[in-house]
Amino acid sequence: MKHTIEKSLDVTRAASTFAALGSEQRLLVMRVLVRAGPEGLTIGELGARTGVTGSTLTHHMKILAAAGLVDQKREGRRIICVGVDYTRMKDIATFLLSECCADSSKTGQHNEAHNG
Amino acid sequence: MKHTIEKSLDVTRAASTFAALGSEQRLLVMRVLVRAGPEGLTIGELGARTGVTGSTLTHHMKILAAAGLVDQKREGRRIICVGVDYTRMKDIATFLLSECCADSSKTGQHNEAHNG
DNA sequence: TTCATATTTCTATATTTCTAGAAATGACGA
DNA sequence: TCGTCATTTCTAGAAATATAGAAATATGAA
Numbered sequence: 486m487k488h489t490i491e492k493s494l495d496v497t498r499a500a501s502t503f504a505a506l507g508s509e510q511r512l513l514v515m516r517v518l519v520r521a522g523p524e525g526l527t528i529g530e531l532g533a534r535t536g537v538t539g540s541t542l543t544h545h546m547k548i549l550a551a552a553g554l555v556d557q558k559r560e561g562r563r564i565i566c567v568g569v570d571y572t573r574m575k576d577i578a579t580f581l582l583s584e585c586c587a588d589s590s591k592t593g594q595h596n597e598a599h600n601g
Numbered sequence: 602m603k604h605t606i607e608k609s610l611d612v613t614r615a616a617s618t619f620a621a622l623g624s625e626q627r628l629l630v631m632r633v634l635v636r637a638g639p640e641g642l643t644i645g646e647l648g649a650r651t652g653v654t655g656s657t658l659t660h661h662m663k664i665l666a667a668a669g670l671v672d673q674k675r676e677g678r679r680i681i682c683v684g685v686d687y688t689r690m691k692d693i694a695t696f697l698l699s700e701c702c703a704d705s706s707k708t709g710q711h712n713e714a715h716n717g
Numbered sequence: 718t719t720c721a722t723a724t725t726t727c728t729a730t731a732t733t734t735c736t737a738g739a740a741a742t743g744a745c746g747a
Numbered sequence: 748t749c750g751t752c753a754t755t756t757c758t759a760g761a762a763a764t765a766t767a768g769a770a771a772t773a774t775g776a777a
Contacts, residue, residue, distance in 0.1 A: 502623075504624070561774065586687055586690040626736095
């Protein structure tokens with residue numbers, strides 16, 4: 486039996502993903518995009534719905550995209566922002582629960598992994 | 602049927618929780634604390650295991666505690682840091698999956714909810 | 718080519734965060 | 748009280764982040 490933990494996210498990657506989500510504006514963007522569904526939204530629409538200016542939105546989108554949380558594709562002269570890779574969200578949620586959570590629901594035991 | 606979403610975390614609170622986790626040092630602290638179990642660790646031990654100095658650790662612990670991710674209790678002249686409120690972790694994981702995730706595991710479809 | 722639209726890059730500023738050394742505080746023991 | 752240990756507060760500098768206006772770029776239309 487081996488650790489099934491590190492396969493999804495290492496600490497560094499997880500931290501930067503959390504950091505990507507750790508902004509109210511970006512979290513708002515995520516929600517709007519997810520609700521918009523797979524058709525996505527243009528930057529313009531996204532700006533209109535969130536009240537964030539284009540250049541700032543570009544900035545945030547880069548961070549979210551780097552974390553693998555959104556995708557962008559060009560369609561004519563506009564950019565379609567597509568919310569979220571479902572598996573990425575599951576990864577990060579799983580990381581939380583398995584890495585950083587004393588999940589007492591399974592065995593009532595902590596895993597005694599030694600670090601350092 | 603109403604939204605069952607906002608009951609656990611609002612966007613502001615979720616964002617600051619993610620921000621709290623969005624630091625490699627703090628995520629490391631979380632892991633060490635969780636592994637240490639309910640007995641917790643002193644600041645000194647935590648520093649020894651993570652290589653983070655006391656004053657920096659105090660700083661990080663404040664952020665984690667404000668996010669409800671750790672607890673601290675005094676025991677004699679030392680402070681015991683206890684990792685994680687399990688329900689808080691579940692909350693944030695749930696927030697991720699239900700608020701920010703087009704959960705396609707149920708229907709194979711994204712939710713088409715329109716907002717605004 | 719020229720114009721209009723959509724987005725990004727450039728630039729700048731304000732703010733926050735990270736980090737830790739030094740000094741201060743709190744708690745215990747003699 | 749005095750000394751010691753554990754932690755926090757103070758302080759500060761470096762780095763990162765947030766934010767957006769202006770200019771530049773890319774696309775499409777005429």
